[in-house]
Amino acid sequence: MRQTILTGDRPTGPLHLGHYVGSLRQRVELQALHDQTVLVADLQGLTDNGHNPAKISENILNVVADYLAVGIDPAKTTLCLQSALPALSELTLYYLNLVTVSRLERNPTVKSEIAQKGFERSLPAGFLTYPVSQAADITAFSANLVPVGDDQLPMIEQTNEIVRAFNRIVGTPVLTECQAMLGKVSRLPGIDGQAKMSKSLGNGITLGAPADEVQAAVMKMYTDPNHLRVNDPGQVEGNVVFSYLDAFCADEARVSELKAHYQRGGLGDVVLKRLLNDELQTLLEPIRARRAAYLADKGELVRVLQQGTDRARVVTGDLVARVRRALGLALLV
Amino acid sequence: MRQTILTGDRPTGPLHLGHYVGSLRQRVELQALHDQTVLVADLQGLTDNGHNPAKISENILNVVADYLAVGIDPAKTTLCLQSALPALSELTLYYLNLVTVSRLERNPTVKSEIAQKGFERSLPAGFLTYPVSQAADITAFSANLVPVGDDQLPMIEQTNEIVRAFNRIVGTPVLTECQAMLGKVSRLPGIDGQAKMSKSLGNGITLGAPADEVQAAVMKMYTDPNHLRVNDPGQVEGNVVFSYLDAFCADEARVSELKAHYQRGGLGDVVLKRLLNDELQTLLEPIRARRAAYLADKGELVRVLQQGTDRARVVTGDLVARVRRALGLALLV
Numbered sequence: 001m002r003q004t005i006l007t008g009d010r011p012t013g014p015l016h017l018g019h020y021v022g023s024l025r026q027r028v029e030l031q032a033l034h035d036q037t038v039l040v041a042d043l044q045g046l047t048d049n050g051h052n053p054a055k056i057s058e059n060i061l062n063v064v065a066d067y068l069a070v071g072i073d074p075a076k077t078t079l080c081l082q083s084a085l086p087a088l089s090e091l092t093l094y095y096l097n098l099v100t101v102s103r104l105e106r107n108p109t110v111k112s113e114i115a116q117k118g119f120e121r122s123l124p125a126g127f128l129t130y131p132v133s134q135a136a137d138i139t140a141f142s143a144n145l146v147p148v149g150d151d152q153l154p155m156i157e158q159t160n161e162i163v164r165a166f167n168r169i170v171g172t173p174v175l176t177e178c179q180a181m182l183g184k185v186s187r188l189p190g191i192d193g194q195a196k197m198s199k200s201l202g203n204g205i206t207l208g209a210p211a212d213e214v215q216a217a218v219m220k221m222y223t224d225p226n227h228l229r230v231n232d233p234g235q236v237e238g239n240v241v242f243s244y245l246d247a248f249c250a251d252e253a254r255v256s257e258l259k260a261h262y263q264r265g266g267l268g269d270v271v272l273k274r275l276l277n278d279e280l281q282t283l284l285e286p287i288r289a290r291r292a293a294y295l296a297d298k299g300e301l302v303r304v305l306q307q308g309t310d311r312a313r314v315v316t317g318d319l320v321a322r323v324r325r326a327l328g329l330a331l332l333v
Numbered sequence: 334m335r336q337t338i339l340t341g342d343r344p345t346g347p348l349h350l351g352h353y354v355g356s357l358r359q360r361v362e363l364q365a366l367h368d369q370t371v372l373v374a375d376l377q378g379l380t381d382n383g384h385n386p387a388k389i390s391e392n393i394l395n396v397v398a399d400y401l402a403v404g405i406d407p408a409k410t411t412l413c414l415q416s417a418l419p420a421l422s423e424l425t426l427y428y429l430n431l432v433t434v435s436r437l438e439r440n441p442t443v444k445s446e447i448a449q450k451g452f453e454r455s456l457p458a459g460f461l462t463y464p465v466s467q468a469a470d471i472t473a474f475s476a477n478l479v480p481v482g483d484d485q486l487p488m489i490e491q492t493n494e495i496v497r498a499f500n501r502i503v504g505t506p507v508l509t510e511c512q513a514m515l516g517k518v519s520r521l522p523g524i525d526g527q528a529k530m531s532k533s534l535g536n537g538i539t540l541g542a543p544a545d546e547v548q549a550a551v552m553k554m555y556t557d558p559n560h561l562r563v564n565d566p567g568q569v570e571g572n573v574v575f576s577y578l579d580a581f582c583a584d585e586a587r588v589s590e591l592k593a594h595y596q597r598g599g600l601g602d603v604v605l606k607r608l609l610n611d612e613l614q615t616l617l618e619p620i621r622a623r624r625a626a627y628l629a630d631k632g633e634l635v636r637v638l639q640q641g642t643d644r645a646r647v648v649t650g651d652l653v654a655r656v657r658r659a660l661g662l663a664l665l666v
């Protein structure tokens with residue numbers, strides 16, 4: 001059965017291999033099977049960059065170029081810009097009245113992000129309330145499937161709480177509940193072995209990285225610090241090179257063999273890293289070329305985003321009109 | 334010099350004499366001199382009525398009828414509906430990123446309202462953040478003058494903080510700072526002597542109240558509980574009848590005389606109340622008749638509101654377009 005999928009990214013920087021493994025690759029598969037919308041979430045990007053809006057605005061087209069470069073097809077996927085969809089803001093304001101401040105403060109995802117970002121007393125109201133804005137995004141498209149990492153499950157729960165509260169209040173099922181779609185590999189570690197690849201940590205490989213940068217990153221990847229000589233037995237767990245081989249090497253049998261060899265000793269890090277580098281170069285070369293071509297014609301990127309956004313305006317405009325009617329607020333045209 | 338004024342009401346019930354004295358009367362004067370917009374603030378009404386939207390939706394046209402009945406002229410004043418102006422929601426979302434949660438929690442007006450409404454742990458996020466939504470309303474119209482009661486001054490301060498933060502961040506004065514316009518009589522007491530006339534306290538006189546209801550309300554007004562016999566000296570302070578005479582009797586010299594007479598003794602409550610009743614009946618009779626006529630033709634009320642809202646959409650749409658441009662978010666049309 002065809003599902004309606006909503007997903008997206010905050011345009012805070014060019015996308016990297018973590019995005020590729022965690023979501024982009026999956027989206028290219030999903031667009032053939034389902035109605036997929038991918039949202040460039042600039043409003044959400046502003047929730048913790050309110051004092052530096054250029055960081056968001058300057059990355060919108062980068063992200064669109066990344067999407068097209070990996071094979072997201074605007075004829076199959078609706079690519080749209082959050083800030084250009086006024087229905088999303090309006091829905092957010094309605095939903096804010098159905099969620100308590102203490103409920104938002106208990107959201108585990110937001111709690112850990114607040115700690116991570118060191119917000120404390122300077123927590124922007126928009127950041128505390130962004131799960132409500134996400135609920136607006138999901139419900140505006142009547143999405144029933146939302147691809148997420150397991151750290152994002154509380155967002156799905158919050159959305160469904162809002163959906164149930166709203167439908168109960170207006171006495172009719174205007175909004176659609178959604179389900180999380182958990183990916184196989186939900187998170188690629190940084191090249192330094194940290195759990196998360198992120199631009200701010202400087203431990204990522206972006207999709208547009210030049211070949212020599214990719215190679216340098218692979219060569220300094222964290223492996224097993226106790227694997228000093230080639231003949232020593234090495235550890236696979238926590239070894240970033242193997243995490244990447246798991247994620248990028250299609251030949252699973254071969255990766256299994258390499259793991260066994262590494263564990264019993266006799267397989268050197270450099271050999272492995274060359275293998276991984278070959279895999280990544282093969283993957284990234286055409287992506288890098290397409291990305292550069294798209295970025296050389298920004299007018300075309302804007303046209304693609306405009307077309308998708310126009311389509312999304314119709315869908316989200318219809319939904320918010322139904323919400324307004326259900327609330328008795330449809331006096332005017 | 335012509336000023337730009339923004340004001341409005343939450344449509345939580347029909348308007349009453351407290352509104353007339355505190356704002357409506359003033360608006361009728363101001364519309365001749367300034368560019369005045371009056372917002373039917375249904376979104377704001379929902380911030381503490383999220384679970385009972387009918388209370389808001391059912392009162393929108395009542396409030397519009399009240400406006401027209403007291404003499405607010407849609408040819409001079411822009412009468413518009415908040416939920417039908419998507420620019421206001423969008424601005425709210427941008428501004429939420431510039432205000433911290435702790436700043437909102439410190440807002441004296443919101444703090445006392447939270448206590449009054451007994452929200453405690455069930456405080457809706459929309460209620461905590463409504464000062465940000467008000468800032469969106471005010472700035473969307475580039476209003477520089479906002480008529481408020483003194484209890485609303487923190488709202489003006491919050492708005493100007495947002496204005497200054499936004500203009501500083503984008504490096505150009507897109508938003509306009511506003512000033513509070515404090516009325517002469519900012520608050521009419523309830524007929525029971527409580528500081529505030531309100532529908533929920535049942536101590537008000539609505540603009541559409543039938544003549545006998547007005548009379549009954551006047552006759553049971555709180556006066557001086559120690560003024561037992563006509564010849565006793567009576568107290569003017571805290572005496573609701575005198576507060577109303579001050580507010581509604583144009584002949585100030587006469588009210589002064591009555592006060593002196595009452596204070597030295599010899600003037601009975603009933604005589605005074607008859608006087609006040611005459612004043613109020615003279616005021617309310619034509620208002621009541623016009624109000625009933627408007628409510629008998631709801632299509633006309635909707636047309637008036639639609640026309641004003643269409644005008645407001647242009648103004649607020651222009652402002653939010655400038656905000657988007659300043660944020661670098663004007664890629665799409």
